[in-house]
Amino acid sequence: MDNVLVKDGVDAETVEAVKVLSGTYKYGWDTDIEMEYAPKGLSEDIVRLISSKNDEPEWMLDWRLAAYRRWLNLKVPEWAMVDYPKIDFQDQYYYARPKSMEKKPESLDDVDPKLLETYKKLGIPLKEQALLAGVEAPEGERKVAVDAVFDSVSVGTTFQKELMEAGVIFCSISEAIKDHPELIRKYLGTVVPVSDNYYATLNSAVFSDGSFVYIPPGVRCPMELSTYFRINAENTGQFERTLIIADKDSYVSYLEGCTAPKRDVAQLHAAVVELVLLDDAEIKYSTVQNWFPGDENGKGGIYNFVTKRADCRGKRSKVMWTQVETGSAVTWKYPSCILRGSESQGEFYSIAIANNMQQADTGTKMIHLGKNTKSRIVSKGISAGKAQNTYRGLVSMHPKAKHSRNYTQCDSLLIGDKCGAHTVPYIEVKNNSSRVEHEATTSKVDDDQLFYCRSRGMGEEDAVALVVNGFCKEVLQALPMEFAMEAQQLVAISLEGSVG
Amino acid sequence: MLEISNLHVQLEEEDKKILKGVNLFLEAGKVHAIMGPNGSGKSTLSYVLSGKDGYQVTDGSAHLEGKDLLDMKPEERAAAGLFLAFQYPVEIPGVGNMTFLRTAVNSQRKLRGESEMTAGEFLKEIRAKAKDLKIDAEMLKRPVNVGFSGGEKKRNEILQMAMLEPKMCILDETDSGLDVDAMKLVAQGVNALRDEKRTFLVITHYQRLLDHIKPDLVHIMANGSIIKTGGPELALEVENNGYAELLGERA
Ligand SMILES: Nc1ncnc2c1ncn2[C@@H]1O[C@H](COP(=O)(O)OP(=O)(O)O)[C@@H](O)[C@H]1O
Ligand SMILES: [Mg+2]
Numbered sequence: 238m239d240n241v242l243v244k245d246g247v248d249a250e251t252v253e254a255v256k257v258l259s260g261t262y263k264y265g266w267d268t269d270i271e272m273e274y275a276p277k278g279l280s281e282d283i284v285r286l287i288s289s290k291n292d293e294p295e296w297m298l299d300w301r302l303a304a305y306r307r308w309l310n311l312k313v314p315e316w317a318m319v320d321y322p323k324i325d326f327q328d329q330y331y332y333a334r335p336k337s338m339e340k341k342p343e344s345l346d347d348v349d350p351k352l353l354e355t356y357k358k359l360g361i362p363l364k365e366q367a368l369l370a371g372v373e374a375p376e377g378e379r380k381v382a383v384d385a386v387f388d389s390v391s392v393g394t395t396f397q398k399e400l401m402e403a404g405v406i407f408c409s410i411s412e413a414i415k416d417h418p419e420l421i422r423k424y425l426g427t428v429v430p431v432s433d434n435y436y437a438t439l440n441s442a443v444f445s446d447g448s449f450v451y452i453p454p455g456v457r458c459p460m461e462l463s464t465y466f467r468i469n470a471e472n473t474g475q476f477e478r479t480l481i482i483a484d485k486d487s488y489v490s491y492l493e494g495c496t497a498p499k500r501d502v503a504q505l506h507a508a509v510v511e512l513v514l515l516d517d518a519e520i521k522y523s524t525v526q527n528w529f530p531g532d533e534n535g536k537g538g539i540y541n542f543v544t545k546r547a548d549c550r551g552k553r554s555k556v557m558w559t560q561v562e563t564g565s566a567v568t569w570k571y572p573s574c575i576l577r578g579s580e581s582q583g584e585f586y587s588i589a590i591a592n593n594m595q596q597a598d599t600g601t602k603m604i605h606l607g608k609n610t611k612s613r614i615v616s617k618g619i620s621a622g623k624a625q626n627t628y629r630g631l632v633s634m635h636p637k638a639k640h641s642r643n644y645t646q647c648d649s650l651l652i653g654d655k656c657g658a659h660t661v662p663y664i665e666v667k668n669n670s671s672r673v674e675h676e677a678t679t680s681k682v683d684d685d686q687l688f689y690c691r692s693r694g695m696g697e698e699d700a701v702a703l704v705v706n707g708f709c710k711e712v713l714q715a716l717p718m719e720f721a722m723e724a725q726q727l728v729a730i731s732l733e734g735s736v737g
Numbered sequence: 738m739l740e741i742s743n744l745h746v747q748l749e750e751e752d753k754k755i756l757k758g759v760n761l762f763l764e765a766g767k768v769h770a771i772m773g774p775n776g777s778g779k780s781t782l783s784y785v786l787s788g789k790d791g792y793q794v795t796d797g798s799a800h801l802e803g804k805d806l807l808d809m810k811p812e813e814r815a816a817a818g819l820f821l822a823f824q825y826p827v828e829i830p831g832v833g834n835m836t837f838l839r840t841a842v843n844s845q846r847k848l849r850g851e852s853e854m855t856a857g858e859f860l861k862e863i864r865a866k867a868k869d870l871k872i873d874a875e876m877l878k879r880p881v882n883v884g885f886s887g888g889e890k891k892r893n894e895i896l897q898m899a900m901l902e903p904k905m906c907i908l909d910e911t912d913s914g915l916d917v918d919a920m921k922l923v924a925q926g927v928n929a930l931r932d933e934k935r936t937f938l939v940i941t942h943y944q945r946l947l948d949h950i951k952p953d954l955v956h957i958m959a960n961g962s963i964i965k966t967g968g969p970e971l972a973l974e975v976e977n978n979g980y981a982e983l984l985g986e987r988a
Binding site: 683684685686688689690691692693694695696697699703704706707708709710711 | 811
């Protein structure tokens, strides 16, 4: 077959067009492409197979096997406020790769046209000099380099050469394992250890691909970096691993996007993201998480169990996590900051929207180890339909983290009366010179506000979107411009059907 | 322009009758005033006309240029040219005043099948109109009505009215809580919009606003219906003698 099969409309750029074309989830179509799967289920053989598909050195395989053996003895964590059927880890595929990717293409021009077409339809052009779709170049040209991950493999990374000239390494992690083993061996698993938690251990055993970034000392990455994760295959889990190293006095802004087709059966996504920051380094990491959320009755959707952590090893290093979580049936995710270097800073800005039957348990951990460290948390949870949205946050001031500060603001907004919002803060302060401030509010979308908007001519759903976007303002402002518009539209789309 | 006949309204939640047969006929280009004691149903009338939830129309009708208002959604009524300056304007945190107004203008245009206003056109217009109402750039950027003083909120309502250019403007106690200068500004704003195609219904307690916005007709509302209609002199009579006499007359 020459054409990519598209089930629903995809080219819509405006909220209106999306409504007309494809119901609520814009990315629910799939790509009809010949795939190659590892046998179903999980075993040592599968771990070996994944490692050999990636042509890995022995030490990497040993690392994976150790993780796998550890995982066998672990229990599924149950403390999160999410409720879903038990996952049968033997009833899914751990590796799925388009046949055409058997030999890694030499350049983007050699990538299977069906794959290129898929990303084009997602608005992620894999052509260099192109911008993300729907983005107006603010002034002059702003480039975004993209690593495109399709099921278990990276199909291509753009602008590698231009980045290389600046000394920046941006490639798939499978390539990095082969081409930059010294960096991988030095940093992989040092932020999120293999033993960290059930899903991180699983990921360590079976991760198939993901992105790798290294910014050398003193370099400000000349463009935005971005990875776009697409799950396409049925009954297949996606386990990707991202490692970003910002060396001394470097800067990078990194964006992560993700979507999946509409399917009746839930699919597992368990990623690990590790950020390493040396002295004076700064990383901005933004996510627009738009996995398929399941239908309005809770059928299908992605189970998103992700471990993301930044280690501010260096003095005065600074990390900023921004996330817009609109998708997934179940979200379990706590991007965290270890503030080890003195005067290091961690920020977390989050919008989590849960509609229909979605469940989100998300938040952050700020671990203050060094002195004069600062952290700031701004979390906006929006619940509609029958959804449950939990903010879970840990702020920990260790004895040596003298004169450290945290500010947490955690606001929940309810739309309708069948949904729930929960705030679970954990605060530990083990020195007496540090200060922790926590503010939390819960409000409802006010009928008077909606009527006010409507009496000025706005439709009901536009009015809700406007009020909710206002509620999320502080977080939207923290997003890179490229994503802010998209995120605003996403907010509107994910709340469709939440009123009336 | 606006034709209200025998309008009966009660609360949806409880069996409380608020409007008991209101009749009003407003011609294009005219300014009508409604005065009346607190609780007589003036705000309710304005809400029912603009489509707020919670009220049930049990009898009667309301038509705007022949279109059945009561059959339309609030946004459709707005697009058809109805505007209500709220007695208590609502705060919308995080939504810039300008963003709000631009969304409103373009939503109405879209509903009417017209093309959207570009950012440039919009900016030019709002700057000029804000200046007339002594609304500074800072206030345009602030979130809608959040932290606005009473007077600022009311001027902001008039700014919205000026931008939306409605045909039928209802002002619900836009003068209450304003000092004399602010009231003059508001009155100027209204007068600037007066023309032979635009109709106003001005709800007020005080004659003083009507010194600045000269009404063609004054109606007195009490206990859910219009009990008396007259010329501007009726407002003076109320100002001097209160409502007691009028209410007495009727009993
Ligand atoms: N939503 C409501 N719930 C309960 N009572 C209401 C409601 N709206 C109006 N009323 C009552 O209806 C009557 C008329 O109110 P209103 O229209 O605000 O009068 P006015 O604007 O003339 O002062 C009052 O007795 C008021 O308490
Ligand atoms: Mg009133």
